[in-house]
Amino acid sequence: MTPNALDRLIALFCKLPGIGKKSAGRIVYHILDANPSFAETLSRELSGLHKAICRCSVCGGFTESNPAQKQVECIICSNPDRDHSVICVIESAQDMRVIxxxxxxxxxxxxxxxxxxxxxxxxxxxxxxxKLIARIHNANNQIKEIILALNPTIEGDTTALYLQKQLKDFPVEVTRLASGMPVGGNIEYIDKLTLSRSFRGRTRI
Amino acid sequence: MTPNALDRLIALFCKLPGIGKKSAGRIVYHILDANPSFAETLSRELSGLHKAICRCSVCGGFTESNPAQKQVECIICSNPDRDHSVICVIESAQDMRVIxxxxxxxxxxxxxxxxxxxxxxxxxxxxxxxKLIARIHNANNQIKEIILALNPTIEGDTTALYLQKQLKDFPVEVTRLASGMPVGGNIEYIDKLTLSRSFRGRTRI
Known part of the structure; x- marks a missing residue:
């Protein structure tokens, strides 16, 4: 009973993470009620996104494309003020933003x-x-530490274990982010595994 | 530290209802990771939205635009099988979708x-x-009932009271959607106002 253009747009928004059918409807009606210039701006930015952004040739994170260069280095990899002897290994480019x-x-x-x-x-x-191993290899012992900033899940643990084995012949220290109770958390509500990790990872005060 | 095109798009998604900074980030990185054709399709649909959709000249709901006509009637208003003697008054066009x-x-x-x-x-x-009063006036006593499908909030109650006063001289029955406990609800957790309305609106079984 609703116009096709609305239904099509709602179906597209439903494909985005964390957006269900109800939220998608609310969003599309909001866009329809708002100034048409908002829809135009959003449309333009979306259409230009993949042209404006590419992967950094060193770390694999997202960076602004440069038509003059084929291999682009991101703002972090090309920054001499950053400590290039410590590499933080992350699952996705989004984690970089958070860190x-x-x-x-x-x-x-x-x-x-x-x-x-x-x-x-x-x-x-x-x-x-x-690519990570080649990067460490080509750095000629300049890399001192590899921090594994992977989620404390089964997949994260498996990946951390695998990387630890692969990197054991290199003169680098392999560390992993501490796992335990979140700040502001409540012991009463914490799950057993997290509590167990908090005990095993306890530190002197 | 993140590319500008990403930040601009995240800021735009933040303006949508129910989407905060974290969700917007997740959505934009998801679009970036997905096939570029998804971003293109979403962009095209957004750009064409306001041209494809217009307001129905009778009820004010959204309907597909027709370039041949300036005054468009929606699929419901122009349907002879619908009961045109009962008008359901709603806050926004989105409520029509739900109903x-x-x-x-x-x-x-x-x-x-x-x-x-x-x-x-x-x-x-x-x-x-x-416009509603003019619509009832021009219908020459063909309209029998006005159902106020307004939210059971202070604003909804105020609007319902105002409409009831405005319509009291017309030979139409003015009704309002029942307010009470939602199906599957639990008396233990229901708020006092809803419980009070459930009592006042109780029906014979």
Whole structure:
């Protein structure tokens, strides 16, 4: 009973992560009620997105495209002020955004492009692990630490274990982000696994 | 630290209802990771939305534009099988979608375009109340019932009371959707106002 153009747009919004049928409807009616210039701007930015953004040739993160160069280095990899001896290994480019917002880490990144999940058909060969090893190899012992900033899930643990084995012959320290109770959390509501990790990872005060 | 095109798109998605900064980031990275054709399709649909959709000249709901006609009637208003003697008054065009999905109502609609909310600067003159009265007036006693399908909120109650007063001189029955406990609800968790309305609106079984 609703116009086709509306239904088509709602169906497209439904494909985005975290947006169900109801939310998609609300969003599309909101756009329809708003100034048409908003829809035009959103349309223009979406259409230009893949042309404006490409992958960094070093870390695999997203960066602004440069038509003059085929191999682009991102703003972090090309920054001499960053600590290039510490590589933070992350699952996806989005994690880089989150870590950068924390302003804690000053090293460089390496995007794996996923986590090892044999049941979902993701094997080590599907990830940029070979590229990470080549990167460490080509750095001539300049890299001191590899921080594995992978989710504390089965896939994250598997990937961390695999990377640890692959990197054990290199003179680099392999570390992993601490897992335990989140700040502001409540022991009463914490799950057993997290509590167990908090105990095992306890620190002197 | 993130490319400008990404930040601009995330800022645009943040303006949509129900989408915060984190969700917007997730959505934009998802679009970037997906096939570029998805972004192109979404862009094209958004750009064509306001041209494809216009307001129905009778009820004020959304309908497919027709370049040949300036005054377009929607698929419901122009359907002779609908009961044109019953008008369901709704706050926004989106409510029409929800009610149509319920397949309970077979009459026609009237979109108010909001609810009376003096504190937010929405007075009766800002809504299409005059148009509703003209519609009833011009129908020559053909309209038998006006169903007020307005939210059971202060604004909805105020608007319903105002409409009831405005329509009292017309030979139409003015009704309002039942307010009470939702199906599957639990008396233990229901708020006092809803419980009070459930009591007042109780029906014989």
């Amino acid at each position: 950068e917002e924390g302003r804690e880490f000053v090293g460089v990144y390496h995007v794996l492009g996923g986590l090892i999940a044999p049941l979902e058909g993701v094997d080590p060969e599907n990830l940029s692990i070979g | 149509e999905e319920g397949r309970e109502f077979v009459g026609v609609y009237h979109v108010l375009g909001g609810l009376i909310a003096p504190l937010e600067g929405v007075d009766p003159e800002n809504l299409s109340i005059g």
